[in-house]
Amino acid sequence: MKYSRLIFANLFRKKVRLILTVGSFAVALFLFTFLAVVKSAFSRGTELAGADRLVVINRAGLIQTIPLAYYDKILRIPGVKAVTHNNWFGGVYQDEKNFFPQFVIDMDNQRQVMTEMKIPDDQWKTFVNDRQGAIAGATLAKRFGWKVGDRIPLKNALYGPTSTWEFNLDGIYKNDHPGGDESQFWLQWKYFDETIPSVIKGLVGWYVVKLDSPDDAVRVAKAIDTEFANSSTETKTETESAFQAGFAKQLGNIELLILTIGGVVFFTLLLVTGNTMAISVRERTGELAVLKAIGFTDRFVLFFVLAESLVIALIGGLIGLGLAMLAIPVVGAALNGFLPTLILSAAMLSAGLGFAVLVGAASGLLPGLGAMRLRVVDALRRV
């Protein structure tokens, strides 16, 4: 493009200022992308939740248990296709910082309900026949370098005196959904139930209900809660996505926090870049007047200012996104599973670039309009 030389020559007029402005763009874009990745990690559970699944918990709260005896009653409710139950195990692998979610699963029904989690049949068969068997998600296995056949010891103090539970890793599951959770560790209900103290036997953490049709969700949820109303253990049934959202909210309103920080970043960047462009235009009043005098139209002048602003935004944005691509896997690994997997998707990169272009255009608009409205005669008089 024949005007590119003029645009780039003006950009490099004040190199230090250019570097600082591009730098602030890069840092802001890095922060923006990082926050978007964290927000996405928290909301992924909600997005990927099965539309045809309900979660049944104790009305008193998630940490309270529900009788195993509810299983048959739930299964009998019209519209229910399958039911499985889970318990939180809460063991420690080697060190407390090596946190990962461990669930006691109902191996008879787990695969019928959690259909997106795929395990090779031979591995599943080994697991079913192995009382101390365990299944790990692919990400979790990769994190600790586990392979099928490994012996995994987990220390546990939730169910009686601290003791070490030994497991055999019989299989590794993968999630069919891109970005779906592969960080869980599953152990058998039967092994768990026969090992824990008798006073807490026969109690599950929650049920997951698979429906015949997602359209039945409201009716079935109501039917389940009605079934156990006025009992010693009342239930609270909600869709899996509502359950996931509520679970994420227990950590605080992450979304609001992230949106607030993102908003501050946006406006700060807008002010910084807008100020830079305004100073840049003011310094060149005479030159812009000359361009207009020799025949460059008002629209051309606006285009020049916007183009400069957009080039700054794009260079800074690309650097920031590049930094995010490098840093996010490192940060994700350092978090040791405390946060859901951090994934920087192509959509987020596009959104980041779009954000950069938006800020670039917005920050160049006012100075550009000022330059556009500049009267040649007045500007030349000031030179």
Add this chain to the structure above:
Amino acid sequence: MIRVDGRSDSSSLIRVRGINKTYSRGGEKIQVLQGLNLDVDKGDFVAFMGPSGSGKTTLLNLLGGLDVPSAGSITVDGDEITHMSASKLTHWRARHVGFIFQMYNLIPVLTAFQNVELPLLLTKLSKSERRKHVETALAVVGLADRMNHYPRQLSGGQEQRVTIARAIVSDPTFLLCDEPTGDLDRKSADEIMALIDELVGKYNKTILMVTHDALVAARAHTTLHLDKGVLIEAGKSAQPVLAGGAA
């Protein structure tokens, strides 16, 4: 033939009829130009002199389509410019006017070549055609060997030569010079004026120039004085400019 009585025929290249220019300053109306007439033919070289505030630069701005008169008309090469829209006027300037400013007003981050090329970016010329035109313009002003120099690497006289090259590169209908030697020492001023003489004599350019310097004005075919917004013919230069040389 330059006339200020408004009686010339319609064949003049530049034809100004009864223009007024009034400014408002603090609620007070200031009339800078009053019913001014002017006729300039192709190849004429006219100098405007007058005290500060007499309206010289205002007249130049009106002739160059940078400003519009409060009343009256300006016709250049058959185009009545007084009623053109701002956008049309901008396109008209690109085609018809070459500007030479006192302070050169070059873009400091562009080389001499790139500065001269600027008006050609608005044309449909190819890159190689633009290069040819720029090299020719820089050769005319004697800076063929400085085309890759930035303005800061040039003397004041050389910068003004680049400005002249930029003004002539698109072969405009006429050139407007606002104190072209005002920021130069006498030697450089003489060199610039010799170049302007050459543009008139050798290339038959039409030039309208504002100056405070009587020696510079003396090189024009005609010097007109502006006094209280009215043009007065002060007389023609002693000798007409000879083709290809100074007076």
